[in-house]
Amino acid sequence: MTKASNTRHTILEKAFDLIYKKSYQTTSIDEIIATTKVTKGAFYYHFKTKDEMGIAIINEIIKPTMQDTFILPLQNTSNPIEKIYQMTKFLLLENPFLKLEYGCPTGNLTQEMTPWNIEFSKVLKELVIEWQTTIEISLQKGIESQKVNNKVNPKQVAYFIMSSYWGIRNFGKIYNNTDCYHAYLKELKLYLNNLH
Amino acid sequence: MTKASNTRHTILEKAFDLIYKKSYQTTSIDEIIATTKVTKGAFYYHFKTKDEMGIAIINEIIKPTMQDTFILPLQNTSNPIEKIYQMTKFLLLENPFLKLEYGCPTGNLTQEMTPWNIEFSKVLKELVIEWQTTIEISLQKGIESQKVNNKVNPKQVAYFIMSSYWGIRNFGKIYNNTDCYHAYLKELKLYLNNLH
DNA sequence: TACAAATCATACTAATTAGTATTTTCTATG
DNA sequence: CATAGAAAATACTAATTAGTATGATTTGTA
Numbered sequence: 001m002t003k004a005s006n007t008r009h010t011i012l013e014k015a016f017d018l019i020y021k022k023s024y025q026t027t028s029i030d031e032i033i034a035t036t037k038v039t040k041g042a043f044y045y046h047f048k049t050k051d052e053m054g055i056a057i058i059n060e061i062i063k064p065t066m067q068d069t070f071i072l073p074l075q076n077t078s079n080p081i082e083k084i085y086q087m088t089k090f091l092l093l094e095n096p097f098l099k100l101e102y103g104c105p106t107g108n109l110t111q112e113m114t115p116w117n118i119e120f121s122k123v124l125k126e127l128v129i130e131w132q133t134t135i136e137i138s139l140q141k142g143i144e145s146q147k148v149n150n151k152v153n154p155k156q157v158a159y160f161i162m163s164s165y166w167g168i169r170n171f172g173k174i175y176n177n178t179d180c181y182h183a184y185l186k187e188l189k190l191y192l193n194n195l196h
Numbered sequence: 197m198t199k200a201s202n203t204r205h206t207i208l209e210k211a212f213d214l215i216y217k218k219s220y221q222t223t224s225i226d227e228i229i230a231t232t233k234v235t236k237g238a239f240y241y242h243f244k245t246k247d248e249m250g251i252a253i254i255n256e257i258i259k260p261t262m263q264d265t266f267i268l269p270l271q272n273t274s275n276p277i278e279k280i281y282q283m284t285k286f287l288l289l290e291n292p293f294l295k296l297e298y299g300c301p302t303g304n305l306t307q308e309m310t311p312w313n314i315e316f317s318k319v320l321k322e323l324v325i326e327w328q329t330t331i332e333i334s335l336q337k338g339i340e341s342q343k344v345n346n347k348v349n350p351k352q353v354a355y356f357i358m359s360s361y362w363g364i365r366n367f368g369k370i371y372n373n374t375d376c377y378h379a380y381l382k383e384l385k386l387y388l389n390n391l392h
Numbered sequence: 393t394a395c396a397a398a399t400c401a402t403a404c405t406a407a408t409t410a411g412t413a414t415t416t417t418c419t420a421t422g
Numbered sequence: 423c424a425t426a427g428a429a430a431a432t433a434c435t436a437a438t439t440a441g442t443a444t445g446a447t448t449t450g451t452a
Contacts (some may be wrong), residue, residue, distance in 0.1 A: 003419090004429060023308060025221045029410065035450045037289050040411085050410065101311045107366060111307045112219060113299045114369045125370050156383035159376055163363030168355065170362050172301060173310045180355055187352035194390055199449085200399060231423065236441085238400045246440065 009060075011036050015053060016061045020105045024054055024112055048123050051119060058123045062105055065097065066127060066154045079147050080138035081192045088165060088188060092181040093171070101176050104169040132158050139195075164188065167170050204242045205256075207232050213248060216301050220250055220308055235327045244271050247315060256317045258301055261293065262323060267330050273342050276334035277388045284384060286363060288368070288377045300365040330352050335391075348391050360384065 014036045018027045029050055033043050047053040069091065076084040091098060098104070106127055113120035134160040142148030168184045210232045216221045225246055229239050243249040265287065273279040287294060296298070302323055309316035331354040337342030364380045 006427080022312060023221065025219070026312075028408075030408080035313060039431050041415095041432070044411070045429060048411095103307060106361075108307055110306055110366055110370050111299060114342050115372060116222075121370060128367070128370055151382070153379075156379045156386075159364065159367065159380045160360060160383040162388070163367060163380060164356060164360040165360030165363065167303075167363035170306055171324070171355065171359060174306050174317060174324055176311060180346075183349075183352045184355045184359060187349070188357040190313065191356070191387060191390075194387075203399080226438080235401045237402075237444095240441070241399060244441095250442075 004046075007038060007042055011038060011053070012057050013047060013060050016057050016105070019054075019057065020099075020102050020108070023190060024109065040107075049153075051117065053103055054113075055119055058109070058120070058127065063127060066106070066131070069095065069097075070131050074134050074138045078141075081144040081148060081195055083138070084135070084161060084183075084191055088161075089185055092110060092164070092168070092185065093178065100172045100178060100181075103173045104166060107166040107169055111126055126146065128162075132162060135161060150194055157195065160191075161188075200242075203234060203238055207234060207239060207242060207249070208253050212253050212297070213252065215250075216295075216298050216304070220305065221235060221383055227237045247313065250309075251315055254305070254316070254323065258305075259323060262302070264326050265291065265293075267327070269304070270334045273334065274337075274341060276331075276338040277344060277391055279334070279355060281381075281385055281388055284357075285381055287361070288381065289374065296368045296377075297316070297372060299369045303362040303365055324339050324358075328358060331357060344391055353391065356387075357384075 011032065015027065018032060018035065027092070029043060033040055043053075047056065050080045069161055070087070073087055076079060102108070106124065109120065110124050110128070114124065115121060136154040139148055139152060139154035139157055143150050143152060143154070168181065169194070171180045171184075172178070201252060210230045211223065213366075214228060214231065225236070228249075239249075245251065254285055266283070268274060269283055286350055290302065298304070302320065305316065306320050306324070310320065311317060332350040335344055335348060335350035335353055339346050339348060339350070360380070364377065367376045368374070
């Protein structure tokens with residue numbers, strides 16, 4: 001990693017932290033360069049606009065992380081129902097990257113930037129579709145291997161699971177307490193067990 | 197309604213529209229007074245700060261509307277399971293007040309203002325708790341009248357339903373298409389039927 | 393009708409915003 | 423080691439922001 005590409009990456013990481021905590025709109029470039037200790041000249045050498053940086057955060061920070069935590073685990077399992085539960089539990093209670101009071105980075109950005117920034121919507125939609133497709137495929141495979149009841153509709157279930165996840169993260173924010181996560185997880189388990 | 201209180205209410209309604217569409221942070225007071233055709237002097241006569249207006253919108257616009265569409269229907273039903281489905285379907289597909297591409301007003305504000313504005317968090321939390329309590333009580337009544345299986349845990353189910361609703365509104369935003377609502381509703385029906 | 397209080401209008405301010413213009417300092421390569 | 427281009431530093435701009443100061447109108451009521 002050259003010094004320059006290191007500067008770029010530092011900006012993206014620190015900016016992500018700020019945006020995850022404070023939202024995109026309320027995070028100013030002056031704030032980003034203050035916390036990264038990078039000058040405005042350096043910032044604008046690497047990113048033509050604030051939005052270009054925002055898109056880069058999604059593609060270069062959020063996307064790879066999501067690949068590891070949302071996509072790969074589901075691709076390497078023969079038991080999607082159990083894996084979905086484990087994944088969700090990990091994401092809500094154990095993942096050090098995600099914080100109760102700040103919600104879900106992708107969910108936050110989706111709510112904030114859609115529909116008013118087409119570019120953001122586009123890359124976020126790609127992310128979401130990849131997640132959704134992965135869930136659907138894993139359930140379809142589960143049906144084929146008779147781990148999942150063949151009456152299950154993978155698309156519907158995918159929407160239901162993803163929605164409830166995004167939603168409960170919003171509840172976590174407002175209650176600022178993991179109790180709601182625990183209650184949610186119990187009900188999620190009951191729901192998932194009915195898919196067997 | 198006096199002329200003054202009419203001015204106040206106009207500001208709140210128009211500001212709500214803008215904030216629902218564009219978010220709170222990106223809606224400026226100049227924009228609000230431009231669309232309401234009210235002067236800055238009038239605005240600041242009625243509201244000491246922008247945040248005071250924001251809180252007023254929640255208490256005087258969102259709360260009463262929510263009372264009518266989220267609370268009362270559930271209080272006047274003997275069959276909560278069926279009513280929850282009907283309500284959700286109405287909210288997603290028929291309510292003229294809510295728009296696919298703009299999501300859920302309360303969900304948007306929660307995501308945007310929590311945890312960074314304590315005052316907003318407080319009133320939003322009150323709103324959410326009222327909704328949650330209503331669902332729980334209606335399910336409890338349903339258990340007592342044997343419309344709902346007595347193994348059902350009202351608190352857990354309430355979280356699950358509310359979460360999935362907030363979440364699917366986020367999906368509606370990003371897909372900008374009601375297909376996801378229809379798929380979600382089908383799965384919601386299956387889930388709810390298992391509570392009988 | 394008079395007049396005090398309520399309501400609204402106008403013109404401002406100081407801070408913050410994203411972005412630019414220009415110069416300086418590195419860094420890789422001949 | 424010389425030098426061209428990459429990378430970064432500095433100082434600015436124009437627009438927008440929430441909020442204020444002050445003056446002009448309405449409005450209800452004695």
